[in-house]
C-alpha cells in the first residue's frame with residue numbers, strides 16, 4: 001500500500017491510519033507525530049519546530065522534507081509501502097515528494113481526500129484526547145474512555161494537544177484552507193485523487209480505502225494482460 005491521506009486537521013487521517021496499520025501492517029508516516037517526538041526528545045529539530053506547531057502554523061518545508069526523505073528510504077517502507085498522514089501539506093512539499101519517490105523508484109497509488117464540514121472539524125479537534133503512552137485517540141464526548149483521563153488500552157494518561165485548543169484550532173483550519181487545500185487540485189490533475197466522506201466514521205472510511213485500492217490493482221492487472 002502506497003497512499004496519501006489528505007484532509008483538514010480533525011478529518012480523521014490519524015484514526016483511519018491506525019486501523020490501516022493494524023489490518024495491513026503498512027508503516028504509518030505522520031510528520032505531526034515525528035515532529036512531536038522530536039519536540040518531546042528535546043532535539044534541535046524539535047526546538048526549531050516548536051513555535052510553529054504551538055501557534056498552528058506549518059513548519060518550514062525543508063525541515064519536514066528532510067524527515068520524510070529519511071523515513072521513506074528505510075527498509076520497511078521500501079518493502080511494504082507507506083501511509084502518509086499530514087504530508088504533503090503544501091504544493092512544494094508535494095513536488096519534493098515526487099522527487100524523493102522517483103529517486104527511490106516508488107510512486108503513490110492513490111490520494112484519499114477525507115472531507116468533513118468545518119463545524120464537525122472544530123467539534124472533533126476540541127474534544128480530542130490522546131494517550132501519552134500508546135497514542136490511542138479518544139473524544140471527550142463521542143468516544144470517551146471508560147475511566148476519565150485514562151487510556152482503555154494501556155492505562156496511560158490522556159492529554160489534550162496544545163494545538164487542539166480553540167484559538168489554535170481556528171488558525172490551523174485557516175492554514176489548511178490557504179496552504180493545503182490546493183493539493184486537492186494538484187492530485188486531481190494527476191488522476192490520483194479519491195474523495196472520501198470523512199464524516200461517515202472510521203470503519204466506512206477504511207472500507208472505502210481498501211475497496212478503491214482493490215479496484216486500482218484490478219485495473220492495473222487487466223491493463224497488464
Ligand code: AMP
Nearest residue numbers: 031032052053057058059064086087089
Ligand atoms: P498534525 O499532527 O498532522 O495535525 O500536525 C501538527 C503540526 O505539526 C501542524 O500544525 C504543523 O505545525 C506541523 N506539521 C505536521 N506536518 C507538517 C507538514 N507536512 N508541513 C509543515 N508542518 C507540519
